[in-house]
Amino acid sequence: MNTTAKIGLYGAALALTFTSAYGIGAVADPLTGKTPSAPHAAHQESNAMNHGNRHTGATPPLPGGLQISQDGYTLNLLTPRLAAGQEAPLRFAIKDEAGKAVTDYARAHDKELHLIVASRDLNTFRHLHPSLGTDGIWSTPVDLPAAGDYRVFADFSPAKQGAKPLTLGADLAVAGPYQPRELPPQKATAEVDGYAVTLDGTLAAGKMTGLTLSVAKDGKPVTDLEPYLGAYGHLVALRAGDLAYLHVHPEGEPGDGTTQPGPSISFMATAPTNGAYRLFLDFKHQGNVHTAAFTLPTTNRTTPDATTTQHEEHTSTEHH
Template sequence: MNTAGKIGLFSAALATTFTAAYTLGAATEPLTDRTGNAQHASHTETSAAPTTGDLPGGLQVSQDGYTLDVQTPRLTAGQEAPLRFAIKDDNGKAVTDYTRAHDEELHLIVASRELNTFRHLHPTRAADGTWSTPVNLLAAGDYRVFADFTPAKKDATALTLGTDLAVAGAYQPRALPAQQTTSEVDGYTVSLDGNLAAGKMSNLTLNVTKYGKPVTDLEPYLGAYGHLVALRAGDLAYLHVHPEGEPGDGATKPGPAVSFMATAPTNGTYRLFLDFKHQGTVRTAAFTVPTSATAGQDNGTHTDHSQGH
C-alpha cells in the first residue's frame, strides 16, 4: 500500500476512535454531586440522576427556584456587625412574601464548622426584601449560614438553604465537642432521652431541671416549649425536627419534658441544639450524639463540656 493510502486509513481509524470515546464519555457523565457542594455547571438531568430532593436541607445555596444571597460574606471575630442577605427567586428578585412558621417568617441559623458555636437569629426584613440582623461571633473560622423559610406561594414547601460565611481573626482550630447526652447552661441541666436513628423516625425527649429540680413552667418559644435544630457533623446537613404538641392544646405540659420527632438521613454524628425559654430568657443546650442501630439503644451519658453559644 502506498504512503497516501496508509495515511488515509490511519486518519479514518483515528476519527472512529475519537467518536467512540466521545460517545462513551457522554454516556458515563458524572451524576449530580451528593456531597452537598453547590453545583454551578448547568446540565440536562436524566431520570437516572439523583434529584435535589434527596439531599438533606442546608447543603445547597439554591433549590426549587430560590437562592440564598448573603450580602455580608465576611465578618471579623469579636466585632458586632450587621449580617445582610436576601432570598431571591429565579428572576433575581428578592422575595417579600412568606408563610409564617413557628411565629416567624424566616429563621436564621449561624453555626461554626466544628459546631462549637451556634446562633438562632430572627432578622428584620426591609420592604425591598433584604434581611438584616446584628451578629457577634467570638471565634474566627469558617461558618455556615442557614435560612429556614416557606415562600407564600401556592404549593410551596418549606426550604432550608445554606451558604458559607468567613469570620476573620486569629484562628484556633477546635474539635467537635465530645459525645454527651447531658448539657448544663446557667444552672440548668438538660438531659436527652431517646436515640437518633438513621432512616426512620424516632422520639427525642429533653428534660429540663434547675439546680436539680424539674422545671415545670417553661415559657412558649417559637410556638412550642422548645425549638430543636440538628446538624450533621462533617457537612452540616440541617435536619427538620418537629415538636410534639403545642402550648395551649390542653395536653402538652410546660416541662420538664419537651419531646420531638426526628429522622437522621444517614448514620453519623450529629450536634443537637435545644433553645428553651424560662423566666423570660432563652437559653441553648447542646449535645453531640451518634446515630444508633435501633431507636431504643442506649447512647450512654457523658459530662458536658463548656460550650460557646
C-alpha cells in the same frame, strides 16, 4: 414559627422526624419519627432527605441547607465576611428566578424567616430572627466569638401560591486568629445558664429510637417552660461533616389541653445514616431563651443491601 404551620425554617431535610410525647414532634428530615399533622406534612415533604435504593433510577433530594439555590430561589449573602468577636450586621436577601428580592413570605412558627448560623466545627450556634426591609433585604446583628468557616441557613416559605418551604445555605467567613476545634464530646447532660438539660436515649441509623430531654434548674425539674415560637421546645439538628440541616418542632402547642410545659420533652427518631449529629435545643423559661447542645453519634452500623454488595463486587472484579 407558628406551630400550626409546623415544621418550617430550618426544617428541611435529613430524613429525620422527631415526635414529642407531650407535644414535640414533626420535622423535616435526618431523624424520622411519627407521622406529622397535615400542616407539618407539607413542610416535611419538601424537606425530607431520601436515602432510597440507589438502583431505582431516582435521584434522592439533597438535605436542607446544602444548596444556595433551589426551586428558583437563591440565598444572596450580602455579608460574606465578618470579624470574630465584633458585633456587626449580617445582611442577605432571597432572590427569585428573575433576580428580584422576595418581600412576601408566609409566617411559620411566629416568624416569616428563621436564620441559623453555625460554625463548621459545630462549636458555635446562633438562632436569629432578622428584620426585613422594604427593599427585600434582611438584616440582624451578630457577634461570633471564634474565627473560622461558618454556614448560614435561611429557613422560609415564600408566600407565592404553590411555593414550598425551603432551607437554603451559604458559607460565611469569620476573620481572626484561628484555632481548629474538635466536635464537642458526647455527654448526657448539658449545662447552660444555670440549667441542666439531660438527654436520655440513643440514635440509630434505620431504626426508630426514643430520645427524651429533661430540663432542671437548681436540681429541681422545670415544669413551667414558656412558649417560644409557638411551642415549648425547638430543635435543630446538624450532621457533622457536611452540616446537613434539620429543624424540628413539637406537634402539640401551649394551651391545647394535652401538651405539658416540661420538664421532659420526648422524641421518636430515626437517623438516615450513621455518623455524628449535633442537636441544639432552644427552650424559654422566666423570660429568657436558652440553648442546650448535644453531640449524639449513631450506635449501630447499617449492612449494605444485597444489590449494592453485588454491584460493588462486580465493579471490583472488572477493575482487576
